Amino acid sequence: MNLPQNYLDAMKELLKEDYEDYLASFEEKRLYGLRINTLKISVEDFLKISPFELEPIPWIENGFYFHEEDKPAKHPYYFAGLYYIQEPSAMTPANVLPVEDGDVVFDMCAAPGGKSTELGAKLDRTGLLITNDISNSRAKALLKNVEVFGIPNLCVLSEDPKKIADRFTGFFDKVLIDAPCSGEGMFRKDNKLIKSWEKNGPEFYSKIQRDIVLSGADMLKPGGKMLYSTCTFSKLEDEETIRHLLRERPEMHLIPIPSYEGFCPGIIENEEDTAMQIEKCVRIFPHKMQGEGHFLALLEKDTDAPENYHAKRKPSTEKLPEELLEFLSHVTFPVQKQDIFIRDSKVYQVSPEMPQEGGLRIMRNGLLLGEMKKNRFEPSQALAMALQMSEYDKIINLPVSDERVVKYLKGETLDFENENDYQDGWNLFCVDGYPLGWGKYSKGALKNKYLAGWRWQ
Incomplete structure (x- = not known):
């Protein structure tokens, strides 16, 4: 060298x-x-x-x-x-x-x-x-x-x-x-x-x-x-x-x-x-x-240095859409309604420790829960990763040896035609008990909702 x-x-x-x-x-x-x-x-x-x-x-x-x-x-x-x-x-x-x-x-x-x-x-x-x-x-x-x-x-x-x-x-x-x-x-x-x-x-x-x-x-x-x-x-x-x-x-x-x-x-x-x-x-x-x-x-x-006062962020008072509340009824992850804010159709859970924002270039404030789309709620990739498998009630959990795990990560639709253990709607797709992302299950197939920018190349 x-x-x-x-x-x-x-x-x-x-x-x-x-x-x-x-x-x-x-x-x-x-x-x-x-x-x-x-x-x-x-x-x-x-x-x-x-x-x-x-x-x-x-x-x-x-x-x-x-x-x-x-x-x-x-x-x-x-x-x-x-x-x-x-x-x-x-x-x-x-x-x-x-x-x-x-x-x-x-x-x-x-x-x-x-x-x-x-x-x-x-x-x-x-x-x-x-x-x-x-x-x-x-x-x-x-x-x-x-x-x-x-x-x-x-x-x-x-x-x-x-x-x-x-x-x-x-x-x-x-x-x-x-x-x-x-x-x-x-x-x-x-x-x-x-x-x-x-x-x-x-x-x-x-x-x-x-x-x-x-x-x-x-x-x-x-x-x-x-x-x-x-x-x-x-x-x-x-x-x-x-x-x-x-x-x-x-x-x-x-x-x-x-x-x-x-x-x-x-x-x-x-x-x-x-x-x-x-x-x-x-x-x-x-x-x-x-x-x-x-x-x-x-x-x-030093503990005797001057203290500074920071005003706490005001809790949310906005009425939450029924579609969001219905989805959250399936989640046991701790979501406090007073911490949920909706901005430009995107739904966030913001930490109560976070003061009022403004004047800063913010990439993300809080956990992005998902997005409201034409009277429906679509959960986010970030929420899937923040959940433990036990915190959502519709699960597809496959062993790492199952070839469908990598297919899921590549964004492909998955076939479950001969398996009828799963519920229709949003499912949390997991490998060996650890979440990877979302899919929408219907009639033996899982429509892949894994975030495009994160896919296996």
Whole structure:
């Protein structure tokens, strides 16, 4: 691999006697990981049905290494949202941020959604996850991934973090910033990042990081916690960004990250770093752990910082159509009528934690339940993914070995002519007990309603 000389010089200065070991890590194969979606299935239950040869990632309770030839993205369980494919070290930030039931959580630079999916799973259908990416195209991929994962209590934005900070000052219990960075820690995984680094290196990204980390701190409630991470080794983007934050926001302080063998402490360069306890940051190096390069810092806002008042969203008072109510009578998923809003015929369940919207580029506010169409209600793909099989009363559940599962994912009409166990109307189509989407059953055939943009290619 043709690494730039100025990068190698910087790494030699950073690593000193470990430098040769770091270079040797480029001769090793990159590692592949998947993270089990504990919102849908326990780790224990997934391992019972897993078709892959998995090895635990020691510091991630629900993370596993897999072999590249297994191709888990080409399996029905992937379409059911049972796991997310993610580089092992990149699982660490969302794992470390201590999300609790009922928290209001913000993922600032979230696309394509690896960290948001884990934050949403940790919330376990409680509280609120607001997830954002400034790029509209990337935010669309983010929306798909959080919906595949079945996260109902969400709001997906595509907005400048500064604008969000102005609106949500002192609002969040937890904030995660996986900052845009020069990507030095991912050179082994993707050597195209080297050309990007030569075009825009640490100096370019550090300016962006310094702005967004201050916005993140401003959005925290007193006592709230923020996780800052990058996938780069540059001190300018890592420890120096944290030093800038602590200078500019003295109400913030570093707190320890649970230790694991191979985690390296943040680099101390002077007395100010010692006073700020920069050693509480964590560095992950590919020659010390089975993962790519990463940097993490966990911070807390002082409990005596000023509080901010945010007006609660007013509950819905609109009369719900009978067709919608009739459909919801078949659902035991917790749907509160005062949280249902209809906009341009689309029906949403909005988290009661979400304040009044307006003035922001919103991709999705709440769970899209479906759409009203000419005096009928059509349930959405997002609702199918948010449901457990037991939460709807018309089910078609096939084993993964049944060829009709892949046919369903390809959008084909399915034949059930010799089977008469199913009820007419909207059926929740499942594989091994886990929902994939909707179909409309009549006279031995299932008309496929799987979302066209999600189909098996």
